[in-house]
Amino acid sequence: MRKLPFVVALSALLLSTVAVAAPDKKDDKAKPEQPDAALVEPQSSASEGSVSVEGHRVDYKAVAGTLVLHGTGDKEDEPQVSMFYVAYFKKGAAATKRPITFIYNGGPGSATVWLHMGAFGPKRVVTSDDSHTPAAPYGLVNNDYSLLDASDLVFIDAPGAGFSRLIAADTDKSKRDEQMKERKKATYGVDGDGHAFAQFVTRFLSKYDRWNSPKYLFGESYGTTRSAVLANILENEDSVDLNGVILLSQILSFDTSIDGPEFNPGIDLPYELALPTFAATAFYHHKLPQQPAALEPFLREVEQYALGDYAQALMAGSRLDDARKQAVAQKLHEYTGLPVAYLLKANLRVTGGMFEHELQTDGDITTGRLDSRFAGPSIDPLSKDSEYDPQSSAISSAYVAAFNDYVRRDLKFGQGRQYRLFADIDHWDFSHKAPGVHGEALQSSTNVMPDLAMAMKTNPNLKVYLHGGYYDLATPYFAADYEMHHLPIPASLEANISYAWYPSGHMVYAHETSLKLLHDNVGRFIGQTDNVK
The missing domain is CATH 3.40.50.1820 (Alpha/Beta hydrolase fold, catalytic domain)
Structure with missing residues (x-):
């Protein structure tokens, strides 16, 4: 739990x-x-x-x-x-x-x-x-x-x-x-x-x-x-x-949240489900290696990859061989604009805060969280994660x-x-007693x-x-x-x-x-x- x-x-x-x-x-x-x-x-x-x-x-x-x-x-x-x-x-x-x-x-x-x-x-x-x-x-x-x-x-x-x-x-x-x-x-x-x-x-x-x-x-x-x-x-x-x-x-x-998934190892859904938003954001800021002609057809392609090859790669965990890991990192680079070396170092798993910090100008610019069209100066360019939300501040x-x-x-x-x-x-008590559950509320991620x-x-x-x-x-x-x-x-x-x-x-x-x-x-x-x- x-x-x-x-x-x-x-x-x-x-x-x-x-x-x-x-x-x-x-x-x-x-x-x-x-x-x-x-x-x-x-x-x-x-x-x-x-x-x-x-x-x-x-x-x-x-x-x-x-x-x-x-x-x-x-x-x-x-x-x-x-x-x-x-x-x-x-x-x-x-x-x-x-x-x-x-x-x-x-x-x-x-x-x-x-x-x-x-x-x-x-x-x-x-x-x-x-x-x-x-x-x-x-x-x-x-x-x-x-x-x-x-x-x-x-x-x-x-x-x-x-x-x-x-x-x-x-x-x-x-x-x-x-x-x-x-x-x-x-x-x-x-x-x-x-x-x-x-x-x-x-x-x-x-x-x-x-x-x-x-x-x-x-x-x-x-x-x-x-x-x-x-x-x-x-x-x-x-x-x-x-x-x-x-x-x-x-x-x-809350098991789908891209905020804090590193605290819940073994649950890779957040990384898969956030990938299309990473792609949309990179598209908006022109950070993709090759800019697609239109957003929505591009997102349909990324969605398919997220629930297909990417999900299978993450499910393999430490069993994923180096060649396949390199191939997945290359594909993620094409969809997010993040460097292949960074993606490999992150073990193919990038949180929301990491992406917001790293997408633009090597961490000097922080990308918005609530609305990733926004951007602002990074609080600490050497940080791992974003430290504020430019859209909220805006x-x-x-x-x-x-x-x-x-x-x-x-x-x-x-x-x-x-x-x-x-x-x-x-x-805030995130424990929740779902309909039909008897006894104590389950002490687990809220669903x-x-x-x-x-x-x-x-x-x-x-x-x-x-x-x-x-x-x-x-x-x-x-x-x-x-x-x-x-x-x-x-x-x-x-x-x-x-x-x-x-x-x-x-x-x-x-x-x-x-x-x-x-x-x-x-x-x-x-x-x-x-x-x-």
């Missing part, structure tokens, strides 16, 4: 650098920004607006607020989490005919500022396409590709992130500290997080009378892991059938500044409060493929739509494709899954052309599955 250290596993999915969130810890210890007593009651602020989506005006009501989650069993009357959300409701639409989509980023423990301000909210922050965005002031524009034309939207911040907070209301400090430890243990983990979001969804449906609306989940990155768990909980514990689950930059099985400030201004100025919420990009998580499969089998009408970017080295698109084609579902349900790939990175929407395609694809999917006559 293997469980990656928290630092390694978390680094696979964080949407920003730790330095962005670090000040929260110091501020929290100095003085709580808001007494917990004020968190135990739901809060809200309503406003109105309009957005033009591809030439069509949508008038909406916006509500920025909190819902309070309670414990279970003998603690069902005890408030434990205050969850922040921003909901957008189209004016004049009948609730039973209007779809509603619950949207969240990943982390785990990330605020949903990225999907809100970059993808589907009515306002969008303008960032540079594949280079560092200049400092403030940042542009905030009408979002021509907001999803409000197809669905009402609910953007949810994970417990402890954004304006969401864990609640420890006891006045005695020692008891309060103990309460907070209990809250973190109960909430900061695969299963605790899934149940928190499930409780949020059902409370939201009750508060806004949306039980009979078509319902969708939209998760990005670790949000896709959450979506698999959440879909199963909603379907099989809360009797909430979903119309659709939309997955962006998916990771369901856009994070724009998203954070734009949302902090927007939520207070337009949504009239958050005055005097701190918006946390990430929750203060000391430990929620059984959860999504269970949701699809118990609701055979559930449709799933997977989206990914060719230049995503955080959650490579071919790994997501592999996971979906290995779900334990009958062949009759394979047709319920659809796929879309984009010439962009982890945050597909950071590339405006891809954002338009994403909007059009998701809007069409909702229209085809909402069961509205």
Whole structure:
């Protein structure tokens, strides 16, 4: 059994650098920004607006607020989490005919500022396409590709992130500290997080009378892991059938991650499944020995090699003879641009961090991880791995500044409060009890493929739509494709899954052309599955 250290596993999915969130810890210890007593009651602020989506005006009501989650069993009357959300409701639409989509980023423990301000909210922050965005002031524009034309939207911040907070209301400090430890243990983990979001969804449906609306989940990155768990909980514990689950930059099985595979020797899948993304990145930066005429036919060739000759070579392990090893290294050179000597020294196994550090100018330039179209100066040219993500550094400030201004100025919420990009998580419990498992949760690499499969089998009408970017080295698109084609579902349900790939990175929407395609694809999917006559 293997469980990656928290630092390694978390680094696979964080949407920003730790330095962005670090000040929260110091501020929290100095003085709580808001007494917990004020968190135990739901809060809200309503406003109105309009957005033009591809030439069509949508008038909406916006509500920025909190819902309070309670414990279970003998603690069902005890408030434990205050969850922040921003909901957008189209004016004049009948609730039973209007779809509603619950949207969240990943982390785990990330605020949903990225999907809100970059993808589907009515306002969008303008960032540079594949280079560092200049400092403030940042542009905030009408979002021509907001999803409000197809669905009402609910953007949810994970417990402890954004304006969401864990609640420890006891006045005695020692008891309060103990309460907070209990809250973190109960909430900061695969299963605790899934149940928190499930409780949020059902409370939201009750508060806004949306039980009979078509319902969708939209998760990005670790949000896709959450979506698999959440879909199963909603379907099989809360009797909430979903119309659709939309997955962006998916990771369901952490055994497919190209971040940290060296800590899991004997499992070579990550190297095989990341190879097409390495190839796409080398293609983009013109680092291939021979530049193909077009990207996608080239990727189909690399995919075939990855699951064929390359997989067989890695499976041979130390039995691989020198001549064959040399031949594989030569082929990898043709697909990645990395030197043959480097590939041999790496034993044909290159991690994401190694590739990001080595692709350009002998390590002087670091290639982006979340979006490998980006690049920046290396922190240490002599390092083995990349030490930061140029794409994250290029856009994070724009998203954070734009949302902090927007939520207070337009949504009239958050005055005097701190918006946390990430929750203060000391430990995330990656152990997970898959559906049908009795006893203790398995202490192994997290895999929620059984959860999504269970949701699809118990609701055979559930449709799933997977989206990914060719230049995503955080959650490579071919790994997501592999996971979906290995779900334990009958062949009759394979047709319920659809796929879309984009010439962009982890945050597909950071590339405006891809954002338009994403909007059009998701809007069409909702229209085809909402069961509205």
